[in-house]
Amino acid sequence: MSTKNKILDAAESLFADKGFNGTSLREITSLAEVNLAAVNYHFGSKKELIKAVMSRYMNELSPNLQASLLVICQQENKPTLNEVFSAFIDPLLSLNVFRENGTSNFLQLLGRGYTDSQGFLRWFLTTQYPEVITNFVTAVQRAYPELSAEDIFWRLHFTMGTVIFTMSSSDALMDIAKSDFEQQVDIADVIRKVIPFVASGVGAPLR
Amino acid sequence: MSTKNKILDAAESLFADKGFNGTSLREITSLAEVNLAAVNYHFGSKKELIKAVMSRYMNELSPNLQASLLVICQQENKPTLNEVFSAFIDPLLSLNVFRENGTSNFLQLLGRGYTDSQGFLRWFLTTQYPEVITNFVTAVQRAYPELSAEDIFWRLHFTMGTVIFTMSSSDALMDIAKSDFEQQVDIADVIRKVIPFVASGVGAPLR
């Protein structure tokens, strides 16, 4: 395995766990068992390393998600909101095949991107991968045409909040569920629990 | 105004904006216009300062929220979920009287506590202020008795995620709403928008 990939793998799990600010290049290179200077040789800076970690996932997820949403948008019958949100399940879970713990790592990283580092990652994602958002909005509009553009805007942000926050504390939540309820849950279970919640929230009656 | 309070005020707004990890004691003391050494003199350490900032809000909010939830729990008729969640509105908004931007600062800090600093703040809040959670769970159980304890646990965390995430990016969201939809919204409006969303999410049908 190349040095570059060893760094990406180590950075990914440390970033997901401790945030971007909370992780030093020294921790990354020592977990990756490569030299400290290698990060700057291969990526130029810590900021570029963060982008590279996220891009590796987005390039894997984005086409799958596009395809999945396209099916929803092009089907004859009007989709339900549950169907729209369920379109995320397979693309997200396929990240687990792509990389060990891929789904939860990716979603945690996404959460970090919105809270760490004053939104530079949010800017990066929305400018580099805008189609994902556009397609999603279209799908929601088909499912619930009475929702105004403003309401879609607000409720989609509520949805992102629910998912991102849940995923960024998913390890802790799964631990609590295990100790308090003897409930053994994995990331797929969490996704299946959160979808009815957000679908119902987005579909809430208007005033 | 005392040095101690100047530090608390400065720390609060910097922490809310840039996170606990992202804010240095030097930034805090220079915004507060006090000496660097004053933090360690008055609070002992940065960690203790974080606790002090949160405690100031929790001690204000907690009794108001308790009273508000008690009314819901003791009323004759079974409450709706909308009523339960609406019990949060006044106590949260009263933080704006207590401190400038109190509502949004507090909710942003709460969000930071779940993602920064590996959950030490979550531990602090749940052990120091357990009644808040207990009363809330009781109210939800009255409104929706079919929900199991596990489901309540998960859905309440989804709710926290929605609210906390929304509030921690509320400034950005209100700006976008203004420029894209000519919609002038304030923090109270955002709260009124989010409540039907979470009430409907918590009330989603079981499988």
Next chain:
DNA sequence: GTCTATAACTAGATAGAC
């Protein structure tokens, strides 16, 4: 490409004068 060594800087914390 990979290493050592180190520059240049920032962090939290503290000793001791006033």
Next chain:
DNA sequence: GTCTATCTAGTTATAGAC
């Protein structure tokens, strides 16, 4: 209680030998 000065340890980043 408040200050300056400083310590120790951490950070990112880079220069230059191999």
